Amino acid sequence: MKKFSITLMALLLVAALGGCAGGKSSEDKSSASASTVETQGNGTTQDQTPAVDPKYGGKVVVGVQQDIDSLDPHKATAAGTKEILFNIFEGLLKVNENGSLICAVASDYSVSEDGLTYTFTLRDNVKFHNGKNVTAEDVKYSLERASGLLDGTVLVSSLQTLKSVDIVDEHTVQVTTGSANLELIYSFTTAIIPAGSGEAEGSNPIGTGPFSFVSYKPQEGLVVKKNPDYWQEGLPYLDEVNFKVVSGADAALLELKGHSIDLYSYLTDSQAAELANDYQIIAAPSDALQALFLNNKVAPFDNVKVRQAVCYAMDRDLANEFVTGGDGTIISAAMLPTLKDYYVDLNDVYGTGANVEKAKQLLAEAGYPNGVEFSVIVPSNYEAHVQTAEVLADQMKAAGINMSIELVDWNTWLEDVYRQGRAYQASICAITCDMTPSYLMVRFQTGHKKNFINFASSAYDEAYKKAEASMDLQEKAKYYKEAQKIFVDEAGTAFIQDPPITIALNKNLSGYKFYPIYVQDMSTVYYNNK
């Protein structure tokens, strides 16, 4: 992932100056993402430089855990939907496997010096799946619709600062924003759709991506077929991909063993071991931040010393070892290690193992000499979180921290933990990320809507605001790091790890790429023997 952060920095610099990073990056056979791929069991690393010639054709069934929440790329919010729609829709720009932005519907772009005006040049002859060429009209419509300029409803929240989208000529679109923000460029990955198609009665999803929509059946899945007019020469390889909804980890395992699925992510450690003979098993960071979230407003966690005691008492190495086979990355603050420019390693503050003495001492100082008791709410559909809760509950008893586990379904979790009430004490869950550091950090400002741990620190707010406003990368990174340090010293929440994602892949398939964001890119996957 080293390369990724460097490209990110380079990209942000380029973003400030203009131009398009990467170019035809899909051909870029860099070893960056391969180096993050770990082998597990007797599976092999998914080869990034194919030894055999890619074969064209074939069908692949991808098992997905969640049914899709919308066929509208601007309205879809679930990560499980976005990972599928990535194959159908593209923005002016697109994220590649290294985390850098490449040009998609646009062929080039520039940003004015004050950071308020973005000018995009459209690529020639990019075709929608309905055969029509993408025009400046379509781009204007798509961006206006997503940003709320069309009818006042903001569909993509990061675009809400847009002021206007103007057509300069038939190949050029100019976007004006109300406030300069270096991270805004990532929002231009928003899908471009034919003008008017969002409101037209009964329209099927039409985009410019490597695959076009065929059919969708609730609870069964979504089928896409090859887009023969795709602008990236030579892609995709497969004729058809079926994203099939499976009804849970157990059913998925049976279907994998019956070879009804060619690709499935989110395997647990034991499932992966069971499949190791029949499938390629590959692990990579999931780029989610798992934590024991502590509600800073509710006793006993309204006391900073209790929060710190939990951080000291928690054996994160043990959780990583037991639940994720040691493949996770231990973290301490709300920043992904893969966002290297902004990440600062604060694991030494509380240590990664259990420090029982220190925890007990802090609890005594806080007025809990006999230890504390609290309940931790865990969404029961996430096996990894449930297992982590069990390991931690058992292990922290030694420090006088007694955690009772309360399993709830996802909607109850949203209601109890995330929404207004927030009367919970603690919860184990994970935050997923997009490519920007602000996405992770913005939520912990005092009183922020997404601040579900009720963290309140004026020093943090100040550091965050400075980071966000900064137009200089070095300075930006400095303030982000400062904010993380404040958060960890205050023990806002006890972060655990960036857990790995483990996938099983049909042995005859090659070309699968891991992304630093949550997508299943099927365009580069191919059969290596047929």
Added chain:
Amino acid sequence: MKYLVKKIVTLIMTLFLVSVLAFLAFQIIPGDVVTSILGTEATPEREEALRKELGLDQPPVVRYVRWAGNVLKGDFGESYRYSKNMNQMMPVAELIGDKLPVTLLLAALSMLIIIVIAIPLGVFWARSKSKILDVSLNMGTQTAMAIPSFFLGVLVTYLFGFVLKWFAPGSYVSFRDDLWGCIRYLIFPAISVAIPKIAMTARFLRNSMLTERSSDYVRTAFSKGASERRVSYVHVLRNAMMPVVTFLGMIIAEIVAGSIVVEQVFSLPGIGKLLISSISTRDFPVVEILILYITFVVIFVYFLVDILYRVIDPRISSK
């Protein structure tokens, strides 16, 4: 005629009460449908707009009356969760209509297996004099009844899917694409549904036959000189079937309402699976109609059983 009117009035009252109860349950369980649909990243304005669109800003009574009024007009509403295309949600009627054939097909296959195996088995058991056979059938059926259906599903998958390789788990094809392939796959979930029911039905029939055997009319039949075979099949079985028909009716109602666990294990897109996922996503319009459907099926099947009684035993209708 009076009987029919009475039945229909009961049906309507029950459906009304059930719909109110289901509606109330939805008010009580935690979880907000708007958050469920939009996730955690949406702007407050969008949440507000959606709340209005779904009519959730109205008081519960207004919402219920509006919903019930639409249902009476034959408009079952649209799912909160499942899309039909880019800007329309899936109409509930279409969604359920799409899933129902899977469940009905599974139910038909299961019933076929149950009746074909359980009734001969029960008669055979009742007529057999062998002690060893009795003990082993007793133990066998006990075990079949005790296995949790989830485990049984996995067991069937393992045996037929991995050891015998008669089918590939998860290879379900839609009946629209390939009816035969669909039925071939459905046989295995049907076996999982059928096994415990076969055990129950066979035991039930056996006990019922043994009870009937000690009745006076059996002695009369024997003294008339009827053969053992004739007494068993013509006299005893007919009377012994009465309670078994009720029992089979209960089983039909249960299976047609969706074999939740089995559908889950075999990844069948049927009614049971739809009900579970709709409850977990708080998809109110879908859940309400599904509950009404299940209630209707149960009442309707009992009504049929009632009619069947009259066919088997003419004494009842003359009452």
